[in-house]
Amino acid sequence: MQMKLNAPQQEAVEHINGPLLILAGAGSGKTRVITHRIAYFIEQGMDPYNILAITFTNKAAGEVRERVDSMLGYGSERVWVSTFHSLCVRILRRHIDRIGYNTNYTIYDTDDQKRLIKETLLYLQMDPKMYPERLIMSEISHAKENFITPSEYDLAAQGDYRKMQIARVYTEYQIRMHNNNALDFDDLLFKTVQLFQDYPDVLEMYQERFRYIMVDEYQDTNTIQFLLVRQLARKYRNLCVVGDDDQSIYKFRGANIMNILNFEEEYPDATVIKLEQNYRSTANILNAANAVISNNEGRKDKVLWTEQEDGDKLQFKQYENEYQEAEMIAYYLLEEKIKNRRNYSDFAILYRMNAQSRVLEEKLLMKNIPYRIYGGQNFYGRMEIKDILAYMKTVANSYDDLSVKRIINVPKRGIGVSTIQKIDQYALQMNISFLDALYQVEDVPGIGKAASKVQKFTELIMDLKDDLSGSRSLAEFFDCILDRTGYQEELIAEHTEEALSRVENIDELRNKVIQYEEDAETPSLEELLEEIALISDVDSLNSSDDRVVLMTIHSAKGLEFPCVFLCGMEDGIFPGSMTINSGNTEDMEEERRLCYVGITRAKQKLYLSCSRQRMMHGSSSRNPISRFVKEIPSELIDAGGFRTALNQPVTRVDEASRVAPVFKVDPSKPPFGRTFTVNKAVTLDYGIGDTVEHVKFGQGVVTEIVNGGKDYEVTVEFDKYGTKRMFASFAKLKKLEES
DNA sequence: AATGCGATGCCTTAT
DNA sequence: GCATCGCATT
Numbered sequence: 001m002q003m004k005l006n007a008p009q010q011e012a013v014e015h016i017n018g019p020l021l022i023l024a025g026a027g028s029g030k031t032r033v034i035t036h037r038i039a040y041f042i043e044q045g046m047d048p049y050n051i052l053a054i055t056f057t058n059k060a061a062g063e064v065r066e067r068v069d070s071m072l073g074y075g076s077e078r079v080w081v082s083t084f085h086s087l088c089v090r091i092l093r094r095h096i097d098r099i100g101y102n103t104n105y106t107i108y109d110t111d112d113q114k115r116l117i118k119e120t121l122l123y124l125q126m127d128p129k130m131y132p133e134r135l136i137m138s139e140i141s142h143a144k145e146n147f148i149t150p151s152e153y154d155l156a157a158q159g160d161y162r163k164m165q166i167a168r169v170y171t172e173y174q175i176r177m178h179n180n181n182a183l184d185f186d187d188l189l190f191k192t193v194q195l196f197q198d199y200p201d202v203l204e205m206y207q208e209r210f211r212y213i214m215v216d217e218y219q220d221t222n223t224i225q226f227l228l229v230r231q232l233a234r235k236y237r238n239l240c241v242v243g244d245d246d247q248s249i250y251k252f253r254g255a256n257i258m259n260i261l262n263f264e265e266e267y268p269d270a271t272v273i274k275l276e277q278n279y280r281s282t283a284n285i286l287n288a289a290n291a292v293i294s295n296n297e298g299r300k301d302k303v304l305w306t307e308q309e310d311g312d313k314l315q316f317k318q319y320e321n322e323y324q325e326a327e328m329i330a331y332y333l334l335e336e337k338i339k340n341r342r343n344y345s346d347f348a349i350l351y352r353m354n355a356q357s358r359v360l361e362e363k364l365l366m367k368n369i370p371y372r373i374y375g376g377q378n379f380y381g382r383m384e385i386k387d388i389l390a391y392m393k394t395v396a397n398s399y400d401d402l403s404v405k406r407i408i409n410v411p412k413r414g415i416g417v418s419t420i421q422k423i424d425q426y427a428l429q430m431n432i433s434f435l436d437a438l439y440q441v442e443d444v445p446g447i448g449k450a451a452s453k454v455q456k457f458t459e460l461i462m463d464l465k466d467d468l469s470g471s472r473s474l475a476e477f478f479d480c481i482l483d484r485t486g487y488q489e490e491l492i493a494e495h496t497e498e499a500l501s502r503v504e505n506i507d508e509l510r511n512k513v514i515q516y517e518e519d520a521e522t523p524s525l526e527e528l529l530e531e532i533a534l535i536s537d538v539d540s541l542n543s544s545d546d547r548v549v550l551m552t553i554h555s556a557k558g559l560e561f562p563c564v565f566l567c568g569m570e571d572g573i574f575p576g577s578m579t580i581n582s583g584n585t586e587d588m589e590e591e592r593r594l595c596y597v598g599i600t601r602a603k604q605k606l607y608l609s610c611s612r613q614r615m616m617h618g619s620s621s622r623n624p625i626s627r628f629v630k631e632i633p634s635e636l637i638d639a640g641g642f643r644t645a646l647n648q649p650v651t652r653v654d655e656a657s658r659v660a661p662v663f664k665v666d667p668s669k670p671p672f673g674r675t676f677t678v679n680k681a682v683t684l685d686y687g688i689g690d691t692v693e694h695v696k697f698g699q700g701v702v703t704e705i706v707n708g709g710k711d712y713e714v715t716v717e718f719d720k721y722g723t724k725r726m727f728a729s730f731a732k733l734k735k736l737e738e739s
Numbered sequence: 740a741a742t743g744c745g746a747t748g749c750c751t752t753a754t
Numbered sequence: 755g756c757a758t759c760g761c762a763t764t
Contacts, residue, residue, distance in 0.1 A: 057754085085754055110753080134749095185754050252752060353751050355755090375753080409740095416740045536754060554752045576751060594752085617749065618755050 005029075005036060012240075012273045013037045016044070016212075019233075019267035020240040021260075025304040026289065026600035027280025027560065030242055031060070034214060035067040037240070038079055041212060042068075048078040052210035052232070056217040058083055058539040060558060080210070084225050085534050088188040092195070093526070095202050099195055104526050106182040106397045107533035111381060113137060113184050116402055120172045126165060140170050144186035145222045145254035147193060150174050179433070181399040189224040196231045207235040217558070218243030218263075222254035230266075239267070245300050246293050249554060249594045251586075261300065278304045278600075280560055282311025285606050288632045289599040295631055296589045313638040315607045318625060322356075322568075325611045326363040329565050332607060333369065333548065336563055344370055348549045348561040350598055352574040356567065357550050364548065374537045374551040384491070384502040385509055389532065391481045394435070395464050396525050401427075401434035408438075408457055411490050415457065419450040435461070460484055474523060475514050482506070553598040564602035566595075569610040570623035595628040608637075613688070622687060622738075691737040692716060699736065 005013060009029055012022050013036045024030040034053060042048050055061045061081040069076035082090070089107070097103055108116070117133045117140075143153050150171040157163030177184065183191060196203035213233050215221065218241035221229070233239035241263060248257040264270050278286050286306050293299070315332070319325040333347055349360055354376035364371045379385065387410050390403040397403075405424075409415045426444045427437035441447060441454040467480040482488045488506055491499040516531060517523045538555050549561070568574055575591035599606060608629055613622050629637075686692050690702050704715035716733070 083754075188754090249752080253754080355750065358755095378753090412741080414740065418740090534754070552752060573751095578751075615755075 005032070006277055008273050008275055009033050009036075012275070013040050015240070015271055015273070016041070017238055019237055019263075019270040021263045021267075021270050021272045022240065022242040022275065023260075023272065023300055023302060024242050024244055024275040025278060025302060026244060026247060026597070027278040028275035028304070029277075029279055030216070030244075030275065031064065031067075033275070034216060034242060035064055035071065037214065038064070038068045038076075039071040042072055042075050042079075046212065048075045050209065050211040051079045051214075052087075052212070053079065053081045053214040054084055054087060054216065054229075055081065056083065056220065056558060057536050058086065058534070059536075059541060060216065061086075062539075083534070084221075084228070085185060085188050086530075088192040088228075089530050089534065091192050091206065092183070092188065093530075095195055095199070096191060098199050098202065099191060101178070101183070101191070102181045102397070102399070104181070104397050106180065106393050106400045106403070107188070107530055108177070108182050108184045108402070109381070109533060110137075110185075111386070112182075112402055115406075116176055116180075117169065117173060120169055120176060124168055124172060126169065131165060131169070136166060136169050139166050140173060141186050142254060143170060144190045145224050147190065147224050147227055176401075179399065180401050181397050182402070186224070189228060193224055193227050193231065196228075203231055204235070206232060211236045212238045213240065215239070215241045216243070217247075219245050219248035219257060219260045220250045220255040221259050222250075223256055223259075224254075226256065226259045237267075246296070246302075246593055247557065247597050249557065249590060249597055251590050261298075274302050276302055276304055278306045278308075280603050281306065281600060282308050282604055284310050284313055284636050285599060285602050285604075288314055288606070288636050289596050291633050291636075292592060292599065292628055292631045293596040296592055297585075298589075312605055314632065314636055315605075315609075316569075316629060316637050316639040317607075317609050319609060319611045321613045322359045322611045322615065323363070325567060325609050326359045329360065329567060329607070329609065330363045330367045330369060333563075333565070334367065336605060342562065344546045344548045345543055346562040347565070348551070348556060348559070348563070348601065349565040349567060350551060350553045350556050350601065351566075351568050352553065352576065352594075354552060356573075360550060360567070364550075369548055370546065371548040371550055372545075374541060374549065375555045378537055379505070379508070380532055380535065382502075382505055384487075384505055387487065388478075388481060388506060388509060389529070391464065391485065392478075392525060392529060394461060395468055396529060398435045399433045404435050404438070408454075411485060411487055413457060414453050415450055419447060419454070422446050423454070468525060474517050474525060474528060475510065477525070478510055478513050553594050553601075556601050557597055560601055560603055562603045563605040563607070564598070565607045565609065566598045567609045568614075569608050569626040569629050570614070571626055572621065572623040573610075573614070574626055574628070592628060595626075620689065622689075686733065686735040686738075689738075690735055692733040693736050702733075 006029075009032065012020065012033050022030075022033065024033070038048075038051060038053060041051060053061075053064055055064060061083060065076050065079065065081050068079065080087070092101075092105070093103055096105060114133050114137065117136050118128070121128050121131065121133070121136075143150075148156075150167065153170055154164065154167035157167045177187065196206070210232050213229065215229055220243070229239065229241075241260070243260045245257060245260050248255060248260070251257070264272065281289070283306050286304055286308075290304060317328065319328060329349060333349075336342060337344065337347070349371075351357065351360075357373050357376065361371065361373060380389070387407060390406040393400050393403040394407065405420060408420065423437050423441065423444055424434060426440075427434050430437065430440075432440075435458075437444065438454055438458050441451045441458070444451075447454070463484060464477075464480060467484075468477050471477045471480065488503060491503050491506075512532070513528065516528050520527060538551070538559070541549070541559070553566075571580060574595065575588060579587045579591050610623070610625055610629070613620055615621075686702055688702050688705060691699060692702055693699050699719050700716040702715070703717050
């Protein structure tokens with residue numbers, strides 16, 4: 001651990017007035033500078049109340065506050081440290097009524113958004129096949145990220161039929177969001193910027209309050225965040241942004257790397273400080289990272305260096321399939337743990353996509369290695385959690401039609417789709433909320449005996465509203481929901497393993513409610529719901545429980561681990577096939593930055609691995625070694641006998657990786673060191689699944705290849721002659737078609 | 740209205 | 755390989 005601040009760090013800490021850009025390489029003590037800077041400001045007599053620090057995750061915010069607190073022992077609670085989203089939520093809770101929303105608005109997550117889009121498409125009679133929700137969602141999201149209103153979008157769409165259709169959805173979607181008194185994630189930013197734009201008095205209030213602004217991970221800010229920061233900083237111009245252009249990895253969600261690259265143009269009087277000394281990783285790991293990232297063009301020039309020892313070489317292994325890869329990761333993990341007396345929590349297994357976690361999980365489970373998976377299906381995204389939350393949201397905001405529709409027949413009350421549609425129709429005509437329409441169910445035409453069922457439901461909601469005002473705590477209210485709905489009872493009655501785990505999840509949610517109530521100064525249902533809406537998976541990462549961590553490289557940004565496994569290092573996975581096929585240089589550079597982020601998470605040991613064959617959406621595919629692995633100088637890598645192949649030029653290695661022999665691992669006797677043998681007498685230009693031709697037997701498909709030392713034993717299923725096993729050197733099989 | 744079945748289509752990455 | 759969706763059945 002670094003003892004005292006180095007010169008540039010010190011300079012950054014003591015810079016008080018005017019714009020400041022801190023280019024902080026990975027592991028260069030960024031958080032340290034931020035926390036010291038806040039502490040320094042307070043020591044200099046500044047009011048902590050005037051300081052705003054924006055971080056990427058709630059977890060990071062908590063850490064900043066904690067560290068400032070431990071440095072000063074006071075004052076930190078008055079510093080406003082939060083993420084962009086929670087900053088906006090808190091501002092809007094106070095002032096959103098100025099722009100026509102109710103301050104008890106609901107926050108919609110991606111799932112809610114999707115439902116609403118679906119409803120909207122139906123209403124506009126647009127074909128979801130022509131306009132997939134996915135596409136619409138990203139269009140709307142990108143519009144909002146660029147502060148483009150529906151009418152502006154429509155204006156720009158003129159002449160482009162497709163865009164004009166999307167403009168219709170965007171417009172109707174926003175109307176519905178407004179009617180539901182709901183905001184999605186993008187709206188939180190959008191509405192705040194809009195509020196500040198339309199109400200300069202409100203903006204000035206916050207400008208006065210936030211005289212000193214710090215933004216972390218600035219390279220991942222998008223346009224709307226840029227605008228928000230610019231608004232807030234305009235008056236006092238005491239803006240300090242910290243970031244690393246090499247770690248910009250969120251282009252897909254609108255992050256604009258130009259925000260950091262052009263900071264000096266936006267603020268010509270900006271001071272620029274570079275932090276280039278890395279305190280995290282060994283020299284070998286750092287050099288590998290430097291080598292990879294140096295392949296990108298158009299970056300701020302900066303070279304990370306370290307005083308640390310070389311350390312161990314990076315490990316690289318190619319396996320036959322993803323099961324073997326997972327198996328060996330588990331094996332090497334245990335080996336390292338025992339050899340160097342490490343904790344499980346010293347390890348992270350990182351991958352490109354969440355889908356890769358399943359196989360890893362399976363093998364860890366088999367070997368009794370405690371682990372925790374972050375990301376993917378979020379806890380709060382689970383069905384039962386969303387159901388219970390929908391009850392809470394309905395009580396908190398009766399305009400939230402989406403939540404009401406979600407729970408009106410959950411648990412089953414015999415209220416079906418047709419009834420819901422009729423009521424929906426009625427609500428639309430009367431221009432009232434869905435819940436209000438439910439209250440007037442007797443006036444809704446065409447509702448027969450379902451009316452009494454609906455009335456039972458509305459009574460339930462009214463009772464719950466009474467419960468909330470009558471109950472002493474939110475936990476008590478929570479139990480009222482469970483009791484009155486019978487949700488939990490129904491699950492218990494099911495007696496299945498799945499239902500049981502849902503019950504457990506509900507219990508966990510209950511704990512969360514209790515926890516919130518203990519921590520909050522003035523607990524309220526609204527605040528509880530917003531906290532839940534904005535919580536991210538890594539926020540709950542807790543290094544004190546001794547488990548291996550599994551997550552995507554994206555989620556791992558900002559984290560560090562003594563030992564890191566980067567798996568699935570294959571062209572087609574990482575970089576992904578989309579990126580490779582598109583031929584887009586910018587996209588490829590972003591993938592490379594992601595790789596850079598992955599490598600620089602490791603402090604001492606880095607294991608890279610890939611698999612020759614892998615199941616991807618149902619079918620098996622073969623992937624060559626990732627080009628990024630090949631960008632690492634071979635002297636930094638220990639790859640057993642495979643090093644030769646790595647040294648070859650990229651184009652030739654691609655060829656070579658197809659010819660390379662199949663190797664088999666006996667899990668009971670895991671190999672040390674030399675895993676690969678490249679110098680074989682015979683090489684095969686075909687693999688499992690390929691169609692081959694034999695002089696005598698004709699065509700067939702290769703089903704198995706066994707490494708028999710000098711030769712390969714190849715099993716082929718011939719079209720006419722059945723399955724034959726033969727030695728490759730005699731068979732002289734000719735490849736016809738790849739699988 | 741609820742259930743169950745086969746067909747479809749789809750995968751980055753996440754607040 | 756998985757989840758979602760539409761359809762037919764009870």
